[in-house]
Amino acid sequence: MYLFDNIIEMIIPNNIKNIVILTGAGISAESGIKTFRDHNGFWEEYDIMDVASINGFKNNPELVFNFYNARRAQLQTPEVSPNPAHLALAELENKFQGKVTIITQNVDDLHERAGSQNIIHMHGELLKMHCIKTLKVYSIEGVLNESTICSCCKQSGNLRPHIVWFGEIPYRLDEISELLEECDLFISIGTSGEVYPAATFVAAAKESGAMTIEQNLTSTNLSRSFDSQLTGESSIQVPRLVKIILTP
Ligand code: APR
Numbered sequence: 001m002y003l004f005d006n007i008i009e010m011i012i013p014n015n016i017k018n019i020v021i022l023t024g025a026g027i028s029a030e031s032g033i034k035t036f037r038d039h040n041g042f043w044e045e046y047d048i049m050d051v052a053s054i055n056g057f058k059n060n061p062e063l064v065f066n067f068y069n070a071r072r073a074q075l076q077t078p079e080v081s082p083n084p085a086h087l088a089l090a091e092l093e094n095k096f097q098g099k100v101t102i103i104t105q106n107v108d109d110l111h112e113r114a115g116s117q118n119i120i121h122m123h124g125e126l127l128k129m130h131c132i133k134t135l136k137v138y139s140i141e142g143v144l145n146e147s148t149i150c151s152c153c154k155q156s157g158n159l160r161p162h163i164v165w166f167g168e169i170p171y172r173l174d175e176i177s178e179l180l181e182e183c184d185l186f187i188s189i190g191t192s193g194e195v196y197p198a199a200t201f202v203a204a205a206k207e208s209g210a211m212t213i214e215q216n217l218t219s220t221n222l223s224r225s226f227d228s229q230l231t232g233e234s235s236i237q238v239p240r241l242v243k244i245i246l247t248p
Contacts, residue, residue, distance in 0.1 A: 026190020
C-alpha cells in the first residue's frame with residue numbers, strides 16, 4: 001500500500017453511505033474525447049457562443065448541427081470507449097454498500113457504457129435531441145439537421161440537440177441539491193470548475209458535512225475548497241481511490 005493510499009484511506013470516513021461524484025471532460029480525455037479549456041480543447045477551435053448558445057443556434061443552425069454531429073460521430077467510433085476511470089466508478093456503484101450517484105457535465109455515454117446506472121446528465125446528452133415545441137426527448141439515429149422530421153410534430157425544423165447551452169438551466173438541479181444535502185463523500189473528477197452551477201457543488205457538499213476530494217491533472221480555481229486533492233490522470237487515480245473506498 002503506497003503512503004498516498006494510506007493518507008487517502010485515513011481521510012475517508014468509515015461510515016460513508018452516500019457518495020456523489022461530479023465528472024467533467026477530464027474523465028473522458030483518456031478515452032480520446034477533447035476537453036473544452038485545455039490546450040487544443042474545443043473552445044480553442046470554436047467560439048462558445050457560436051455553437052453552445054441558443055442565439056448561436058438561431059443565427060447558424062447548420063454550424064451547430066454540424067458541431068454536434070461531428071462530436072457524436074467521434075463518440076461512436078470504435079476508438080472511443082470507457083477508460084479505467086469510468087469502469088472504476090461503475091465498479092464502485094456495483095459494489096459499494098450505500099448509494100453512489102454520478103452527476104456528469106459530460107454529454108457522452110461513456111459512464112453508461114462502463115456500466116454505471118445512477119447518472120444525472122446535467123448538461124444533456126450528445127446522443128439525444130428534443131422537440132422545441134413539446135420538449136419531448138428522442139434518441140438520434142444518424143445525423144440531426146434542419147430536415148430531420150420530429151416524431152411528435154411530424155414536421156422538420158422543430159428539433160435541436162438535447163444539450164444545455166450557455167444561458168440555459170441545467171437539468172435536474174432540484175434532485176442534485178437534495179443529493180448534495182445527503183452526501184457524506186463528494187468527489188470531483190476532471191472538471192476545471194469554471195462553469196456554474198456545477199462549480200458550487202463542492203461548497204454545498206461541505207455545507208452538509210461531506211468529505212470532499214478533487215481529482216484532476218492539475219489544481220483548479222476550486223482546489224482550495226476541497227479537503228484533499230488527488231492529482232494525476234483519472235485513469236490511474238480513480239481506480240486507486242475506488243479500491244480504497246471498497247476496501248473494508
Ligand atoms: N485526468 C484528470 N483530469 C484531467 C485529465 C485527465 N486525464 N485531462 C484533463 N483533465 C482536467 C483538466 O485539468 C481540466 O481541469 O479536466 C478539466 C477539463 O476542464 P474543461 O475543459 O473546462 O471541462 P469541464 O470542466 O467539464 O467543462 C464544464 O463547460 O463548456 C462547458 O458544457 C461544457 O460541460 C462543460 C462545462
